[in-house]
Amino acid sequence: xxxxxxxxxxxxxxxxxxxxxxxxxxxxxxxxxxxxxxxxxxxxxxxxxxxxxxxxxxxxxxxxxxxxxxxxxxxxxxxxxxxxxxxxxxxxxxxxxxxxxxxxxxxxxxxxxxxxxxxxxxxxxxxx
Numbered sequence: 001x002x003x004x005x006x007x008x009x010x011x012x013x014x015x016x017x018x019x020x021x022x023x024x025x026x027x028x029x030x031x032x033x034x035x036x037x038x039x040x041x042x043x044x045x046x047x048x049x050x051x052x053x054x055x056x057x058x059x060x061x062x063x064x065x066x067x068x069x070x071x072x073x074x075x076x077x078x079x080x081x082x083x084x085x086x087x088x089x090x091x092x093x094x095x096x097x098x099x100x101x102x103x104x105x106x107x108x109x110x111x112x113x114x115x116x117x118x119x120x121x122x123x124x125x126x127x128x
Contacts, residue, residue: 008039028054051076077118082107084118 012035020027029052036046053074071090076083089101102122106115 010037011035012037012042026055028052030054045080049078051078075122079110079114082110084110084115086118086122088122 014033014035016031018029019025020029030050032050032052034048034050036043055072070092073086073088073090075086075088077086084104084106086105087103089099089103091099091101093099102119104115104119106112
């Protein structure tokens with residue numbers, strides 16, 4: 001269910017991406033920061049940082065990028081009251097068809113509804 005939100009309440013995003021070097025060339029390191037803002041003011045305790053470690057076996061076909069083997073994504077969402085860790089496994093089944101499996105773990109101080117919100121948001125992105 002969607003609720004109308006005034007335009008002066010918005011989310012601000014910052015992202016950093018770094019490829020691994022040396023023995024970690026197959027890894028991608030991503031840091032995403034999301035802040036909830038009201039006007040020019042950032043709401044305290046509504047800033048979330050996700051550290052993502054992405055591992056995949058990739059083949060380059062001229063200018064295309066193809067997933068050749070299974071991929072593993074580790075997402076770490078840090079909240080003021082703990083963290084939620086999501087392991088996402090991506091396996092190619094056929095051209096344009098993949099199987100995605102999510103496993104979610106949270107520290108004991110994270111309310112269950114927060115962990116459920118994180119996983120439902122991830123599933124919603126995959127299914128849309």
